[in-house]
Amino acid sequence: MRLLLLGAPGSGKGTQATMLAKRLGIEHLSSGDLLRLEIERRTPLGAQVGDLMAAGDLVPDELVIDLMMPYVEAANDRGGWLVDGFPRTLGQAERAYELARARDALLERVVHLVADADQLVDRLLARAHKEGRADDTEATIRHRMEVYTKQTEPLKQFYADRGLLLEVDANGPVEQVNAEIIAGLGAGAA
Ligand code: AP5
Numbered sequence: 001m002r003l004l005l006l007g008a009p010g011s012g013k014g015t016q017a018t019m020l021a022k023r024l025g026i027e028h029l030s031s032g033d034l035l036r037l038e039i040e041r042r043t044p045l046g047a048q049v050g051d052l053m054a055a056g057d058l059v060p061d062e063l064v065i066d067l068m069m070p071y072v073e074a075a076n077d078r079g080g081w082l083v084d085g086f087p088r089t090l091g092q093a094e095r096a097y098e099l100a101r102a103r104d105a106l107l108e109r110v111v112h113l114v115a116d117a118d119q120l121v122d123r124l125l126a127r128a129h130k131e132g133r134a135d136d137t138e139a140t141i142r143h144r145m146e147v148y149t150k151q152t153e154p155l156k157q158f159y160a161d162r163g164l165l166l167e168v169d170a171n172g173p174v175e176q177v178n179a180e181i182i183a184g185l186g187a188g189a190a
Pocket of ligand 1: 012084135172
């Protein structure tokens with residue numbers, strides 16, 4: 001299976017992707033985690049993206065595409081993938097579509113996690129106390145949400161036009177959201 005999880009910061013992409021990948025036996029690829037790994041390893045890419053990520057801005061399309069596509073292609077050869085956080089702009093979606101089509105690895109479903117803005121901010125501020133991610137200050141969280149609305153939300157229509165979009169209410173508890181995704185995907189019992 002080849003899946004994308006789409007949703008605003010705090011909507012639960014990472015949480016749900018981890019659970020789903022395990023259940024479906026496919027690889028979970030998180031663009032945010034892979035970019036943070038580049039920063040941690042002090043690679044040239046990490047040096048280029050650190051300030052942008054700390055400010056809550058998106059990394060340029062070509063850098064993310066060059067980072068992510070080799071991971072996606074390798075996971076494709078191993079039986080499937082679930083990507084969380086990429087594509088995130090129309091430019092990324094169009095380029096990823098061309099590259100995936102050439103390799104017979106097109107997305108099969110896009111799960112859009114929809115949650116109220118207040119709930120998103122509360123979740124991320126709660127995480128800030130536990131994990132201290134550089135981009136989890138209140139001002140940066142609000143900026144990330146604006147960036148999401150402007151640059152990522154148009155992807156909903158892009159995927160709806162291709163008949164791939166599954167909308168899921170992500171306001172409830174983690175297990176409930178997970179059950180709704182599984183039911184929507186028709187992924188059956190574990
Ligand atoms: P990324 O790491 O993708 O961050 P994000 O989109 O801001 O998402 P979060 O990780 O904050 O939230 P999430 O939706 O994954 O929720 P989670 O499960 O963690 O991206 C970070 C940055 O990297 C971007 O700003 C950008 O700079 C760069 N980047 C990444 N991809 C890029 C791309 N393609 N192009 C350009 N730049 C890119 O949950 C959040 C919290 O809520 C957790 O504490 C969790 O325990 C809790 N929670 C989850 N679900 C629930 C629930 N149902 N009920 C209660 N609490 C819950």
